[in-house]
Amino acid sequence: MLPRLRGWGESMSRSGGGMGTGGGIGTRGPGETKIETDRRRLRARMAKLRRELAGMKTVRATKRSSRQRSGVPAVTITGYTNAGKSSLLNRLTGAGVLVEDALFATLDPAVRRATLPDGRTFTLADTVGFVRHLPHQIVEAFRSTLEEVADADLLLHVVDGSHPDPMSQISAVRTVVNDIDAGDVPELVVVNKIDAADPDVLARLRRSIPDAVFVSARTGDGLSTLVDVLTERVPHPDVEVCVLVPFTRGDLVSRVYASGEVLDLEHTATGTLLRARVPVGLASQLAAFLLEPA
Template sequence: MFFDRPDSGELAILVHLELPKAVAADDPREFEELVLSAGGDPVEMLTGARSAPHSKYFIGTGKLDELLQLVREHDAGLVIFNHELSPSQERNIEKELECRVLDRTGLILDIFAQRARTHEGKLQVELAQLEHMSTRLIRGWTHLERQKGGIGLRGPGETQLESDRRLLRARIKTIGKRLEKVRKQREQGRRARSRADIPTVSLVGYTNAGKSTLFNAITEAGVYVRDQLFATLDPTMRRINLPDVGGAVLADTVGFISNLPHRLVESFRATLEEAASADLLLHVIDAPADERLHNIEQVDLVLEEIKAHQIPRLLVYNKIDLMEGMAPRIDRDDLGKPVAVWLSARDSQEDRAGIELLFKAISDLLTDDMFHEKVSLSGDMGSLRARLHRQNAVLGESYLPDGRCEIEIRLPQVDLKRMLSAENIDLQDLAVQPQQDSDDERLAV
């Protein structure tokens, strides 16, 4: 490692200050869950309130004395702040406490480093860590900041600090190029799915809302699931079949959290672009959570940051099995369009409830602009008929005495328009015969 510091221990003292809203820390309960997810053993939480952070220690000198006493009392090797510390503040606190000090960003980075499994995920975490480390490099090399003078030690060579900074910049540049290659590969995959008219549905939501459990319930993919924050880090994609839609791609993404470090958002941009380019977002919500509304707001903020806030969205309220008297249902707006689904995506099939309602709601949203009619094709329209069959849009067909083929078709209007344009055929040439369906199912092109 770059840092000449005391070894870290798992016993941790937590620090949470109440500050003005503009710089307020996050929920202390969530903070403790983060520490537990990182493998820490929180033995004490120091709390307090200030009108503004102390410029040198973030906490006041009185609280710093209390913190030092707690560290010695518990023989703790780690102090974690539920705030973002400046490099100088972190360095000053470490000097006073003589133990490892970590801020909220460093804690989340550590969790991500533990969870990364794929090559891409590891690269993304390393990039975020290096960028975070580059601002704090000086404190680890204070003993080598300048080359010492004296016989045999004079010379024009660069300092150790400058050398390490150069190595860091080179590594960051290398990882950036690799991730750019990954981003281009993902973009090629998205273009291929677009050409094949395969819609993409992405799961998003606050960490530990049950996204991976729901993903497994839908796809039986066997994705790692555990009741902890950021259990899923690496993105997973699976093909699913939806009623009236056919094939679709379902993507599971990393969970969001309050004040998600900007470096992580930037480093994971290649992964988050799967959500930004989806046809539909499933916003999975921990329904019984007390902080449900706050979590929804935080997810909305991240979606806005990655420019995915305008994508159609379906709210999925999960874990209703923990809510007394709650049954699975679909909530619809005044036009009958699904806006929310209440369900329980338990690990065992016997305990799950509402998954079929989710499929129906997704299908309704993805087939919102469907063409479902009987049409009559003349003998010279065989190429169009073949296209409709390849699209799996033909529900039934028969031949008329005059040689025309009468077929019942159901497909998105945009797909039908594309086919007719490619074949240079006008809709009126098809002799449309309306089906006896409900008005919301039968839409004119």
Template sequence: MPAERPISTYIPPEKCILVGVDTGLEERSVESSLDELARLANTAGADPIARLTQRLDHPNSKTFLGSGKVLELKELADSLKADVIIFDVELTPSQQANLEIAVGRSYKIIDRTALILDIFGLHATTHEGKIQVQMAQLQYLYPRLRGMWAHLAKDKTRGGIGSRFGQGESQLEVDRRLIRKRISVLRDELAHLETTRSTQQKSRYESDTFRVSLAGYTNAGKSTLLNQLTGADVYVQDQLFATLDPTSRVLELPGGRQIIVSDTVGFVQKLPTTLVEAFKSTLSEVAHAHLILKVVDATDENREHELKAVDETLDAIHAHDIPVIVVYNKCDLLDEIELEALQHRYPHALFVSAQTGWGIDTLIDRLSRTAAARDTTVSVIIPFSNARLVQDCHTRGRIIQEECKEDGYHITAEVPPALAGQLMPYSIDKDTDTAQEPA
């Protein structure tokens, strides 16, 4: 009997056309923005086969592109037998619907936001991540439901297909009600998860341990840096939005102080507001950090624009007041002249290779100094019954002097404010080495 041939499960990637518009207002060139859109499309499993651009001061309110360009797009899509057309902007629901009519219903017309939402949907792994993405997707879909049905519902006079979409209207209402209900269920569930998260966060915040967040454009090397700093094993991939869920690890600095370093979702230009909103609790790791390491891909020629996009998202999550160290990563890929030019241009930044470990010692040294900057120096005698506080001085501060005497541990240390408060009852007059009278 001949062996059965395995059934192929290979699904060919969808062929897509990328569409960009140059309004003359964008700082980044259309081509470079489309390069990024192509990477996003690849990440979503599509194959960009052509690009179409138009110089337009004001996008057409009905079809975004001018009417001649829409025709050109239709001809291009027909000749290439494309599956999807991706616009590098956020289309309004009616623009999307009008384009579908003008170009042809056999093509899926999506915008940058839908593409990013799709990638987030593919990469979400945790329960919370999945709910966050689903909520953002439904919020995106909700106003677009009308667009999907309206053109059919409108043309009632002619009869035939479409004219029966009076039912469609009521179907639309049902769909919208279901979506509203689902959004509200997801919102409740997120709120519940957020309560659990904030209880965990609260105990961490109360411990006053120095917290560092890695923030930056997607693919800058944040997860690689977390792995290099803490020996973590976070997923690293040369693709956009490899990380969606936050990971925190302890980093022990020279001298024994332990700090927490967190990695989280990367940012991108025009990150959909629904996503920022849905990922609020995930991003709260960044918003509650003592220090943000802004990780930048030093080899990326768009790094300036990317830094701007990062700042905009930090603004949106109210994290713009947190002290920042800019870390230029992937320096192993620069030649000496390029590196020197960057160092000259950004004298306050740090330069590393998260992959090879180059420059990491300097970064750790900067972290140690920054963590110590808010410390106060205390001299205390800690009774033997309270050895836990001695441990805290080691892991949360920096020991200057330590001696075990008959009456307890005599310690002089630099410690963060909350620990200084806890140590207050044991403080001594350093000159006489005697316990201070309680007030």
């Protein structure tokens, strides 16, 4: 960015008169050129962003740890910049996250809770947009932000279907995903903006990625299909339990509904009889109420 700023600065220095005369706070000091002022402000901005990212890392790690303990599956939306990731998140969850055409507009991943038609819940996280040939220093600087990708159970790779060469963008995103050691995370490709796409480009994408889902976050086309595929692809809880939960522990029943899959339910005189599939962590909390096999 600094080399690019030098080019801008030359023209700005010419138009700004070159040498500063001093002034108020944040203005040029004695003998400081316009480009030197811009560099100083840019460095200050970069330092501020580094501090913000450091603070976000601690908060994100705490939130991720809590979600992992709860056993709720994590789906992370990733993709090339301007692919429409935040718009898709808004459509799926109704969350009012920042929607902006800018690289790294989404610095702090917005995590929302979503519910599948079968009642299972999962978290849906929005992440930063990628670009081709992303510098190694940038990847390192935003590594804590990109950890949402590596920790996901499923990547929702959103592609701009209206771009003339979406395959190059797909390749660029997969390169970054591999760079952060997330290449083994299952991927679901979602081609967005089909309402503005060239039919020939869409046809090539269908041939190249037959399992992709084609949607328009703007019009809502294809979203019902996407929800159906998510229902299939989001991991199911893996421990089946049969428990009699006392009425005083209704919180546990609520958690079974939130992060598990209820197979059978009966209200008895002494509590709620449940047969369900739940995450390992929740199964351990239900252990005290397990029923012995008949």
